[in-house]
Amino acid sequence: MVDILHISASPKGERSTSERMATAFLEAYAQTHPDDVIRRLNVFEAELPDFGKLHAEAKFAPYFQEDLTPEHLAAWAPVLELIAAFDKADKIVISCPMWNYSVPWRLKLYLDCLVQPGRTFGYDPAKMLHIGLLRNRPVQLLLTRSSTMPGDPNDFQLPYLKFIMTSIGLADVRALSAWQTTKYTPEERAAYVARFEGEAREAASTF
Numbered sequence: 001m002v003d004i005l006h007i008s009a010s011p012k013g014e015r016s017t018s019e020r021m022a023t024a025f026l027e028a029y030a031q032t033h034p035d036d037v038i039r040r041l042n043v044f045e046a047e048l049p050d051f052g053k054l055h056a057e058a059k060f061a062p063y064f065q066e067d068l069t070p071e072h073l074a075a076w077a078p079v080l081e082l083i084a085a086f087d088k089a090d091k092i093v094i095s096c097p098m099w100n101y102s103v104p105w106r107l108k109l110y111l112d113c114l115v116q117p118g119r120t121f122g123y124d125p126a127k128m129l130h131i132g133l134l135r136n137r138p139v140q141l142l143l144t145r146s147s148t149m150p151g152d153p154n155d156f157q158l159p160y161l162k163f164i165m166t167s168i169g170l171a172d173v174r175a176l177s178a179w180q181t182t183k184y185t186p187e188e189r190a191a192y193v194a195r196f197e198g199e200a201r202e203a204a205s206t207f
């Protein structure tokens with residue numbers, strides 16, 4: 001059984017373009033992989049660890065050879081659960097709007113929990129490089145943005161997500177970006193979004 005984790009980063013539900021792309025992608029995928037299990041995590045709806053002082057201390061405690069207090073351990077447990085739930089997946093789908101050239105803050109919070117030394121990435125002192133510790137698996141990014149075109153030097157959404165996934169070991173990152181999502185009349189926009197839903201369905205055929 002193949003386990004798919006869909007991480008959704010728009011709070012807009014059915015009105016979300018990235019969510020619509022993900023629905024098109026996953027429906028097409030499910031048609032050809034009926035036995036696979038699709039888990040969904042919307043970062044605006046899920047309870048995520050409120051990453052703060054205790055978490056930042058726990059993150060680097062092994063480096064400073066510090067013991068974790070019961071308070072640290074209690075704060076850290078949901079972070080480890082989040083990593084385990086991610087690592088359980090055989091394939092990852094991330095649907096995500098651009099917010100101020102980057103990703104919405106709730107997805108950043110999720111990634112701040114996911115990316116942990118000794119758990120998801122390590123360090124090779126000889127090469128002075130971070131190395132991913134998770135097994136490689138396919139990641140499909142389904143991204144939306146309004147005026148920031150793919151390839152724009154101020155695009156910190158696609159390059160960031162690609163880099164973060166690669167940095168923890170997931171190097172097979174595919175991306176589909178829809179842009180100018182706010183430009184048209186409702187009718188024009190429907191046709192425009194349908195075009196990206198079609199591209200999402202096509203991307204699903206090789207996922």
Ligand SMILES: Cc1cc2nc3c(=O)[nH]c(=O)nc-3n(C[C@H](O)[C@H](O)[C@H](O)COP(=O)(O)O)c2cc1C
Nearest residue numbers: 010016017018097098100101144145146147148181
């Ligand atoms: C808080 C916020 C910030 C945004 N920042 C950008 C931006 O920097 N560049 C851009 O092209 N679009 C930006 N947008 C527009 C969204 O990326 C665009 O409307 C996208 O299609 C929304 O996707 P969704 O419907 O899946 O939520 C922003 C939207 C919001 C709500």
